[in-house]
Amino acid sequence: MPPENPLLTEAPVVINLGLDLFAEALAQQSVPCVQVRWTPPPPTDDDLLTLLDDLL
């Protein structure tokens, strides 16, 4: 059995990966949010990264 999903039972604490706008909106609502300063990986590294994910 997969673990129970706490999505609707826990107060939302959010990580935002991408548009700053969404983190700003959560800040306005006083919802805890961490913005990730995301940058795209070099395109050629993608296969390597997937491989690393599989290994780790």
Add this chain to the structure above:
Amino acid sequence: MAHRVIIRPRAYYDSVRLMRISQALRAEPGVTEAMAMMATPNNKKILATSGLLTAEAEAARPDDLVLALAATDDAAAEAAVAVAFAALDERAGGDTGGAPLPRTLDAAMAVRPDAGLVVISVPGANAPREARRALDLGLNVLLFSDNVPVADELALKQHAAEVGRLVMGPDCGTAIIGGAALGFANVVRRGPVGVVGASGTGTQEITSLLDWLGTGVSHAIGTGGRDLSAEVGGRTALAALDLLAADPGTEVIVLTSKPPAAEVAARVLEHCAGLGKPVVVNFVGSDRSGSDGRITFAPTLAGAAEAAARLAGGTAPLPALDAAARDAFLAAARDGRAPGQRYLRGLYAGGTLAYEALTLLGDRLGPVHSNLAKGALALTDPFRSTGHTVIDLGEDAYTEGRAHPMIDPYVRNQRILAEAADPETALLLLDVVIGYGAHDDPARDLAQTLAAAQATARDGGRNLPVIVTLCGTTRDPQGHAAQAAQLETAGAIVARSNAEAVALAAAVMETPAHAA
């Protein structure tokens, strides 16, 4: 005239932030054009059109930032560059207590180990990898990104089921979880109705109307537009229905989607019937209605909100136009129409609102052309209307290299002006969607465009009636009343639901033009 074209190699900024910086720069003294954008092929075309594509910009890579501007003199150009750099270097939002922003999902989890949800809006090519990592970290995922292959979607949703988490998306624009508005979402009162939505603006329309009806929303869970396709099989919808069935704060459930694949519809409806809570189903574009006691079918988004409110014990009527204002609008539209003004033009920012308009108008007016239609009614040129036309300006043909029209109104504004210049245009049908994520003041921007459009029509000896459906609530940051007032001052009539706007538009078009 002074020009500046500056490249920042390997500096990624999101399209919304760059659009806002570009807009702010254009308002600087002496600046005549300004663009901050990633050096994608499409954006290079835009630079070339403005004469700002230098050899250096031409050579830049898609992950390089280009800052290009033109100003009246060197001093103004230098001042604008300084403003641009300050804006680019400004810290993005987020709560890390003053520490540097984390650069990866894992680092963000170290900052907030209690995080339960990640919103991912990075480019589609990078999104599946981040979503998969998020699931492995125990996070639920709202995947806003589009252009994610369906095979990746299926793999992510299968993995999510294994680890007991939910993937909302890809291309999921909206959700309300535990009162938090995520993505594009409205500020709605908490209440007993839970929503599962495969369509973004459809969910916004239903949740906003549930607020107006005084009933309110427990949670709204997005699934992404492809979830109920045969390939994906409604995996997120089924899991979301189970979550709402188990949620003590949810008494009534609404499911909204474009009509699913037949076998998926059968499976989902069977699942709905066994949830133990009443379910209202709105398959946008289907005219199915009635109830079997467990499932109530609603043919419109507004009808779904109203049916859910009734099941939850609400008695307030749906918000609607004042009858006198409606009649006056109809009479003026009828009497002011020249015989050549034969066609309705619906220009929507909200995809589901456009689709609902297209199907409802097709029932009333006969053939309606659209970029959402297939076969003979598909628009051959998305930038030119034919006969009655309804378009979704959020589709790729209009958004490549730009933010969504709910944020960046430029493309729709241009289209409004083009329709105003067309002597066959009888009526404009528009939407304005407010709430978190949307433009700061969409009505102000639209009102300016409508003033120019009205002037164009007047110069051609025509009236141009305008119907706007305004989706949102009184507590949205833009304020429903303030937005409506600006639109009414610009001469538009502001409908309270898309179904009402469409019905009024159909009534105008069914009324014969005043004999000249």
